[in-house]
Amino acid sequence: MADSKDVDTLSTELENRLDDLFGDNNPAPADAEDNDTAAHYPLAELKNLILSIDWEITDDVLGKLLQQIKDLKLTYKHDKIVLTFLQILNSLGGYIQTNRAKSHPKTFKILNSVFSSLDKVVLSREMPETAKKKVIEHLNFIEQKLKEDMGTMQN
Amino acid sequence: MAFVNLKNKEIQVKIVYYGPGRGGKTSNLEYVYKKFAKRINTEMVTVKTHGDRTLFFDFLPFDIGIINGYDVKIQLYTVPGQVKYNATRRLVLRGVDGIVFVADSMAVRREKNILSLKNLQENLAAYKKSIFRIPFVMQYNKMDLQEQGIPLLPMPTLEKDLNSQLKIPSFAASAVLGTNVVATLKRIISLTVASIKKDLK
Numbered sequence: 001m002a003d004s005k006d007v008d009t010l011s012t013e014l015e016n017r018l019d020d021l022f023g024d025n026n027p028a029p030a031d032a033e034d035n036d037t038a039a040h041y042p043l044a045e046l047k048n049l050i051l052s053i054d055w056e057i058t059d060d061v062l063g064k065l066l067q068q069i070k071d072l073k074l075t076y077k078h079d080k081i082v083l084t085f086l087q088i089l090n091s092l093g094g095y096i097q098t099n100r101a102k103s104h105p106k107t108f109k110i111l112n113s114v115f116s117s118l119d120k121v122v123l124s125r126e127m128p129e130t131a132k133k134k135v136i137e138h139l140n141f142i143e144q145k146l147k148e149d150m151g152t153m154q155n
Numbered sequence: 156m157a158f159v160n161l162k163n164k165e166i167q168v169k170i171v172y173y174g175p176g177r178g179g180k181t182s183n184l185e186y187v188y189k190k191f192a193k194r195i196n197t198e199m200v201t202v203k204t205h206g207d208r209t210l211f212f213d214f215l216p217f218d219i220g221i222i223n224g225y226d227v228k229i230q231l232y233t234v235p236g237q238v239k240y241n242a243t244r245r246l247v248l249r250g251v252d253g254i255v256f257v258a259d260s261m262a263v264r265r266e267k268n269i270l271s272l273k274n275l276q277e278n279l280a281a282y283k284k285s286i287f288r289i290p291f292v293m294q295y296n297k298m299d300l301q302e303q304g305i306p307l308l309p310m311p312t313l314e315k316d317l318n319s320q321l322k323i324p325s326f327a328a329s330a331v332l333g334t335n336v337v338a339t340l341k342r343i344i345s346l347t348v349a350s351i352k353k354d355l356k
Contacts (some may be wrong), residue, residue: 014222014227022340
């Protein structure tokens, strides 16, 4: 055991240091969020929100997710593939918002899977036209299937 | 036991914020980070990974400088509160030196607080640690909700439910407003560092 004098010295030293670090004399707030992240990877916030939903379904997160999708739709208004992905994510987000914890368990897997595909598309900037066409056809099929599944889930 | 490098005279202290889901653990760390980021010169990291294993936690490391000849580095962690993430909670508790239990003061969360504390006791036991011997601070969070007319548990009830046997320092707090967030942090750091110092002797 340490003698009491030693512990007292430690306590005083530590208290002083903690007061320096966490005292109330005009602490400087953190810098505003680094906008460079969004410029380098535009899906960063969307990714965080989708992962957050798997952690916890809250009104706050769902609201932010739908707003983020809306913002990205504007960013990618000339990219039909990305827009289709975003439309699917929007449908899934709306479905989760309505059904919350009662959402079909597959929904979260699909949500992550759709995001993962979107991520690949956004990161692989140049895609041949034929590949784009195939992706769109496949996406349309997924969207249609999802609508049917969600209808089944809700019944 | 904390990681102690006797050669470099460096001590790493691991403090875990534990408690029921949506109780305010992350809000505690966010408040500290947002208000003191420049002073503590660090980044808060939120780990959310999918893959072979789902792993979620927040991590805020910072250095408090030389104390009694040792460079003391603090690492704050949160654990996910949801019942299904017990494996992650147990993993984050590995090597823990001090704990803050963030209880949710809302009346409807009474049972969840008690279950979470019991869960903590069980998970610590897996590492052969006792909830009665580890440096420990209790925080009753969300006190600000009273002004919004949301029913809260009275302090005596919270103390009786969660602290009647532990008898540890406790704080009524609001992580969102920052009330007693720093007081909680300072107390757990003091208790933990003092405990490590005693073990070093």
